[in-house]
Amino acid sequence: MDKQVCQAIVVTPGKKDSARVQAVPIDELGAGQLRLRVLEVGICGTDHEINEGLYGAPPKGLDYLIPGHESLTEVMDVGRGVSGWMPGDLGVPIVRRPCPEMCPACARGRWDMCLTGNYRERGISGLQGMLREQMVDDADFVVRVPKTLRGCAVLVEPLSIVEKAVGETLRLQRRSPVPPRTALVTGAGPIGLLATLLLRSRGMEVHVLDRLPKDSLKAKIATAAGATYIDDSKTPLEAATKGLYFDIAVEASGYAPLLFRALAKLGRNAALVLTGVTAGHHSLNIDVDLVNQELVLENQLLIGSVNAARHHYTSAVADLARWKTRYPGLVPQLITSRRPLEQFTDALQKSEDGIKPVVGVAQR
Ligand SMILES: [Zn+2]
Numbered sequence: 001m002d003k004q005v006c007q008a009i010v011v012t013p014g015k016k017d018s019a020r021v022q023a024v025p026i027d028e029l030g031a032g033q034l035r036l037r038v039l040e041v042g043i044c045g046t047d048h049e050i051n052e053g054l055y056g057a058p059p060k061g062l063d064y065l066i067p068g069h070e071s072l073t074e075v076m077d078v079g080r081g082v083s084g085w086m087p088g089d090l091g092v093p094i095v096r097r098p099c100p101e102m103c104p105a106c107a108r109g110r111w112d113m114c115l116t117g118n119y120r121e122r123g124i125s126g127l128q129g130m131l132r133e134q135m136v137d138d139a140d141f142v143v144r145v146p147k148t149l150r151g152c153a154v155l156v157e158p159l160s161i162v163e164k165a166v167g168e169t170l171r172l173q174r175r176s177p178v179p180p181r182t183a184l185v186t187g188a189g190p191i192g193l194l195a196t197l198l199l200r201s202r203g204m205e206v207h208v209l210d211r212l213p214k215d216s217l218k219a220k221i222a223t224a225a226g227a228t229y230i231d232d233s234k235t236p237l238e239a240a241t242k243g244l245y246f247d248i249a250v251e252a253s254g255y256a257p258l259l260f261r262a263l264a265k266l267g268r269n270a271a272l273v274l275t276g277v278t279a280g281h282h283s284l285n286i287d288v289d290l291v292n293q294e295l296v297l298e299n300q301l302l303i304g305s306v307n308a309a310r311h312h313y314t315s316a317v318a319d320l321a322r323w324k325t326r327y328p329g330l331v332p333q334l335i336t337s338r339r340p341l342e343q344f345t346d347a348l349q350k351s352e353d354g355i356k357p358v359v360g361v362a363q364r
């Protein structure tokens with residue numbers, strides 16, 4: 001008898017450029033689970049690193065990893081004991097899963113703040129990802145998405161990262177007697193642009209910085225969201241925002257030297273949140289006494305933020321729904337290419353003005 005299989009992208013972790021199409025076994029549907037047809041998968045820097053062999057670990061006992069962690073899926077079948085889900089419903093599987101020790105953070109649903117570091121992540125480490133025609137997942141780890149968001153819900157996962165980073169920074173800034181009003185976002189990639197939209201929709205005045213001309217798509221999206229765009233290669237941040245100091249800064253470029261330039265643009269009682277994991281080893285000559293002095297004398301806060309909990313996913317879904325009316329047609333523009341599964345490696349190619357490449361997985 002033929003084993004039931006479906007098409008997937010697989011990589012051999014640790015091996016450069018190993019991504020290939022391969023038939024993989026279809027999982028059995030257990031109690032409390034959903035069988036999901038994978039509609040779309042968004043590609044990001046993590047997928048690049050996995051295919052570069054720099055990152056990623058297969059599930060125990062296997063020698064291959066199915067990448068893909070930003071996804072939109074459709075329910076095909078509902079397992080025993082699952083209520084509230086029907087075939088045809090849309091859902092986004094959560095990426096990170098609690099550590100086996102169930103540390104106090106994971107036990108409270110905050111796997112994004114896991115204390116052991118032994119969590120597993122779909123498509124990244126220890127769990128197969130979404131770049132396959134179908135998969136099975138626990139219903140408790142799938143976030144529901146309304147069908148009206150079909151065209152942009154593949155952005156729920158990257159937006160969940162922003163919901164946590166920006167949401168927690170705004171929450172922490174309640175320490176300030178004066179509500180934050182101005183924000184700086186460094187880097188106009190998917191995270192930077194989603195942060196811009198989120199800050200704008202929270203009523204903030206936003207400046208966004210990148211190194212592309214003002215007629216680039218990234219600049220146009222930032223401007224359409226009501227933000228001021230700065231082309232740092234033409235007019236450096238310091239000149240473009242002379243005399244201006246920000247209440248909140250979001251570092252989304254993943255270029256560490258920018259962190260210190262953003263820090264220097266922080267106002268009193270302000271906060272800088274870092275979202276990008278920086279590759280490389282840049283060295284800077286920094287007056288650390290001055291950094292220390294400014295952080296202390298100006299009550300400044302420096303925050304790092306990674307991953308997201310369930311409530312950040314549901315906030316992402318709610319915001320995408322709000323933005324559909326507030327910024328008609330704007331959010332889908334962040335998806336700059338859609339390719340079939342076999343062209344996964346093309347989707348990995350970086351292009352200057354590309355924002356979020358997406359792979360369409362299940363053919364219907
Ligand atoms: Zn990602």
Ligand SMILES: [Zn+2]
Nearest residue numbers: 099103106114
């Ligand atoms: Zn944990």
